[in-house]
Amino acid sequence: QVQLVESGGGLVQAGGSLRLSCTASARTFNRWTMGWFRQAPGKEREFVAAIVWSDDNTYYADSVKGRFTISRENARITVNLQMNSLKPEDTAVYYCAAGAVAPPGRRSSEAYAYWGLGTQVTVSS
Numbered sequence: 001q002v003q004l005v006e007s008g009g010g011l012v013q014a015g016g017s018l019r020l021s022c023t024a025s026a027r028t029f030n031r032w033t034m035g036w037f038r039q040a041p042g043k044e045r046e047f048v049a050a051i052v053w054s055d056d057n058t059y060y061a062d063s064v065k066g067r068f069t070i071s072r073e074n075a076r077i078t079v080n081l082q083m084n085s086l087k088p089e090d091t092a093v094y095y096c097a098a099g100a101v102a103p104p105g106r107r108s109s110e111a112y113a114y115w116g117l118g119t120q121v122t123v124s125s
Contacts, residue, residue, distance in 0.1 A: 002026045002114045004096045009119030012086055016123070020081040022096030022116055029053045033101040034079040036070065037109055038092035038121075047107040048094070051079060059106050064090075086123045093118040 008020040022034065035050030049070040050059040058070055069082040079096065097112035105111030 004116035006096045006116040006119040009121045011122045017084045022079050024077045034098045038094045040092040050106045088123045088125045091123050
């Protein structure tokens with residue numbers, strides 16, 4: 001069983017930055033994809049970003065492209081999400097996800113087998 005632990009959420013003013021991290025308890029990750037999703041109150045969970053462990057291929061939602069950057073750290077099996085120019089509409093619980101996800105499904109929450117408990121990000125106006 002793989003466990004994912006998120007950290008780095010918090011409260012920030014609009015225009016500010018936050019960095020989220022997610023560390024996985026797994027020995028091998030080479031064929032996996034790790035991603036971030038978010039869910040705001042009263043809304044469905046939505047895709048934010050993903051990275052493929054084997055080739056560093058990245059995916060972003062249009063709403064965060066150019067503002068958020070996903071990256072990974074091999075030594076600790078950790079994925080980071082650097083969030084800049086934050087907007088109030090970025091307020092949500094952010095979830096880390098992981099799994100052996102084929103390309104068509106990397107933006108779909110149903111394709112990920114493992115999930116973290118989530119970390120709250122609040123952006124004030």
